[in-house]
Amino acid sequence: MNFLKKLFSLVFNFFYSIGEIVNFFLDSIKFALIGKFYPEIFLKQCIKIGFNSLPVVGLTSIFTGMVLALQSYTGFSRFSAESAIPNVVVLSITRELAPVLAGLMVAGRSGAAIAAEIGTMKVTEQIDALKTLSTNPYNYLIIPRILAGIITLPILVFVGDIIGVMGGYLICVNLLNFNPTVYLQNTYNFVQFLDVFSGLVKASVFGFLITFMGCYHGFNASGGAQGVGQSTTYSVVSSSILILLMNYIITSFFFRL
Amino acid sequence: MRNLKISIKNLEKSFKEKKILKNLSLDIFESESLSIIGESGSGKSILTRCIVGLIDFEMGEIKFENSENLMKFNFSEKMKYISNFGILFQNSALLDSLTIQENLEFAKKKENYTKTLDEVGLPKNILNKFPAELSVGMQKRVGLARAIIKEPKVLILDEPTTGLDPIIARQINKLIKELVKKKKITTITVTHDMESVYEFGDYVAFLKEGKIEWYGDAKKINKSKKISLKNFINGIDEER
């Protein structure tokens, strides 16, 4: 009996929170359309989420490109297909690794920061204070962050794409004695618009997921420092899982194209 | 002649299973200063949050100047409703990513805040500081300044003098008295400080375990026969 009760409340809570998330989403859209826009906050968030994540994303990309070159060399040299390395590197980076890894890094970096900041504002009643000052917290806090995520992540990933390819290039040219011009030529001729584009679409969706989850969990934080800590954990975990899930869905969508 | 400003009827509020406000009714009149007193945890802050529309309640009604029951408002209507109030929060709730000047600008854009700061006893060199750089008492006074400069219809002060030294506390009490008596702002003050009550309270509501235990003229509070109120005023623990 007790077990059934627990199971029921678990299922109930699950659907209840989905309902809450959908509500939060619809409210955000509604106020984005009818409410005030704060451009200066939006720009500030673009810098925080986008520009300040450049080092992390750059570092991730360059090492990923380097590892990719080495690993595919190990594989391809076994049946003398080394010349395909530039192609594998650019394809994996643009379609898959740059967006997913950047997404996960930014989720840990900016998603957590958003949840912590908004969560602190919630538990110290700053959000209530905003309301009494005739400021809609959705317009002032939530929407600029979500927009900044949607817009800056693709830019970040595009930069990551270039750096990642350069990582592969560095290894191939310096370590594996590839001809530099041929490497770049190969990469350039091989990569298609859709490869890069699908990666950027992913990035945009991830940017939304990260900022949205950060805002949602922060906005619903309760109960002091511990509650804020919990909201950052939830935000990072939920956005990471959603990134992996959406990555599969988007990949299979572009696979059919 | 007293004009009804806010009417609260049969208000019920609970968190999970715990009832905080129990069937609470209270009228608040225009241009009067109501003091809400009561033990820590009796639900004073929660009551003010309900009145302002910052938290939802399960039952009862709150009506402002003959408006609809607050419970029926949607988010946008509530936002509009909330703007009638100026609030000093118990923990000040200044926006900590903004400077003091920017915090005040949120309430009202002004050329210069010298006079406002002067009123609450703050030097003007704090304008460029961040809330975290001020002492708790100073934050409280900034919170008070932020609440009053927007010239709200109703001013709600949650423990305005707690954490201040006696001199500043007296100055704040005087300032509130002036707002109440000269500018005739409807004021609800939550306080533990009986001096505040005597200084500017017109009426007093004594809250105990989520109910109004006593309501009446502030001048008559000491003549009340109610034991629990007497004990509260004189700081006597009933249990012992």
Ligand SMILES: Nc1ncnc2c1ncn2[C@@H]1O[C@H](COP(=O)(O)OP(=O)(O)OP(=O)(O)O)[C@@H](O)[C@H]1O
């Ligand atoms: N978010 C919450 N969740 C659960 N219980 C809460 C919450 N907020 C307040 N309470 C409970 O409601 C009761 C009343 O709280 P409230 O803050 O109104 O007290 P108060 O009268 O203002 O006390 P104080 O004088 O110490 O400020 C307390 O017992 C508190 O434990």
Ligand SMILES: [Mg+2]
């Ligand atoms: Mg309180």
